[in-house]
Amino acid sequence: MAWITLSLQLAWRALLAPALAVDLLRVAWRFRHRHWYRRFPFLPLPATTYVRWRMYTAYGDEAAIPPASDVIAFARWVGRQP
Template identity: 45%
Template sequence: MSVGTVAALTLALLRRPALWPVVVRQAHRLAARGWWRRVPFVPLPDATYAGFRALTQYGDAEREPDVADVLVWLEWCREMERGA
């Protein structure tokens, strides 16, 4: 994920504090092993997993996720955690 996408997503999430706990839980669940040893020092998913998810969603393994899509996914995760 590019720095620009991470920045745009961070700004969007700053306006949605209800999603902060979800972000922390999902980052913990999806972070690549040893993420703290690699630049950027952010708990991003493994590149293979991210490519697979991009391929299944957008039809292109190299495409970055839309910020709106990530927010919808996080809302979905929050609802699933609630047992809705």
């Protein structure tokens, strides 16, 4: 349920700041599963094992859910990259 809450918070912030929306979409695209188009539900979603690994390396817990402020800071950083 908390991932849904995070998604809703990010969607709200993206509505308020369209430039942030572009950065969040860029991050979502980078996190997508390599062969997302071959697997149901045919959406560019990240691999579960990859997300768990990222949460473990960032927060020390595979089940961690990042705060919206961390996701936004990362998205803005990605948006500044060439």
